[in-house]
Amino acid sequence: MNSSDAPLDGLTVIERTQSVAGAYAGRLLSALGANTVLVEPPEGHRLRRQPPMLAENQSSLFAYLAAGKRSVSLDLRDPADQTHLTDLVCDADIYIDDFSSTERGHTTAPSTFRIEHPQLIYVSVRPYGMTGPKADWDGEEVTILHSTGEGYLLPNGLAYERHPNRAPIKIFGHFAEMQAGIAAVLGTLASLVSGVGQVIDVAIQDAVVALAAFGLQRFGDGSIEHRSARSFKYGGVLECADGYVELLTLEDRQWHGLVTLMGGPEWAADPALADGVGRGHHGAEINDRLRSWARTLKAADLVKAAQELNVPAAKYATPFEVLRDPHEVARGLFQQAFVPGFGDIDIVSAPFQIDGVVPRLNGGPPELPIRQAAIPADTSARGGLR
Structure with a gap:
């Protein structure tokens, strides 16, 4: 699939994020063909320092979430850089933000942007939403997941049988935040279809609660699910001789x-x-x-x-087995991209196909840019495909 064939080709996304949720929303929009521009502070996006690390200032998580994006460095404490951001937004179709109202400041608040850019789709992805009594509460993956009740149900099945006294745990990785990123993208696509600029307010907590339909249904029936009873009657996870x-x-x-x-x-x-x-x-x-x-x-x-x-x-495959599995290879799920300071790496292109075609990555993650006020026209410094 060429970029000109992608559904969102020609659209520009300005992404000012610090969380996996917001970054994943930008990543999916990029996979759909949008020109996604990451606004980083002078020290770089916080996820650049999130382990496990591939190289200095190059997190494997960041490499995945930033693949195909471009990057600019702005210090939004500086009025001049605030003006530069406003200029970028003038040419944008979508703006993604995951900062609290205190961190966001007046200049990038939805009310300000919506007045100046009525056709803009403003996307907020916060732990507990952009409005309400918990709007400015912070939340990491583990606390958000447990606030949805999902952590109360883990571990279950074979894991509970083997470790019945283990404390409640979380799903591996960034399950909650990535679900919120998906919800943000679905809201954005709906807004694009409507043709009207809107404010999309996504609460990570809500995105995960929405997945707990069965547990909520049981609660309506008068039953409260618990990890000790949450398992298939038979089957589920079975241990084999080698896995x-x-x-x-x-x-x-x-x-x-x-x-x-x-x-x-x-x-x-x-x-x-x-x-x-x-x-x-x-x-x-x-x-x-x-x-x-x-x-x-x-x-x-x-x-x-x-x-x-x-x-x-x-x-249950090992990471190496997933990369080399004939099914994943046939679907083109992984593509090689260049990570600055590390080299070539296999990266998931997108968790979907478009008309049976796998979206192509526009490149690897961008290098940490010098402080600048415009999107660089020369993209050769970005991580490239191999």
Whole structure:
């Protein structure tokens, strides 16, 4: 896909962020073809220093989130640089901001920008939203995730069985913030369709709560979910001889496929296991059988045989295996880009295709720019594709 074929080709995004959520929103808009310009303070974006590090001032997280973006350095404590930012926004279609009202200041407040740029789409991504009593509260991934109730349900399944006394934990990585970035992009796309400039107010907390539909439904039924009971009746994570797989059989045909996969053991013919309700009542017994059986097999062999019988199963792959997996290679999920100070690296292009075509990265992450007042016309200093 050439940039001219991308849906947002010709649109400019000015991104002034400090969080994963805001940066991910800019990253996805860039993948859709927008010219995304990152406004950094003189010392550089805070995520440049977020470990794990690839090189000095080059975080692997930043490399991913900033891939394909351009960058300018402005000190917004300086009135002249405030004016420069306003000039940049004059030519922009979308402005992304994740600062509190105190940090943001009057010059970049939504009310100011909306008066001066009525067609601008102003996107705010904050832990608890831009308005309300918690608008200026800060929040890291772990605190936001737990404020949604999701952390209360972790660990569960096999992890809870093995570590029942472990304190509540969080999902690995930046799950909550990336969900908010997606929500911000969906709001932005809806605004673009409407053709009217708008203010989009995304609360990271709300974005994660929206995913907890099942837990909220159970609460409406009078049940409160807990990690001790949040697991599949049988199946789920199974340990193999060389790793782990996830196996789930929700339909009768999938159960019968699993029985065939296991060689038709006698215990599976018990009339008590004839339907899903009966199997649910005997979930612990079935799991004992499944786990004993799975430990004798290699994960890849189990998954291959399961898929041939239409039994839903997938292997928990290592990062290296993900990069080299034939499925990911066929879809073009990873592309090589150049990271300044480090070299070539495989980076996820986009978590989607457009009309069956994988979006192409416009480059790797930008180098830390010198303090400047305009977007550099020469893009050769940016990380390039290889």
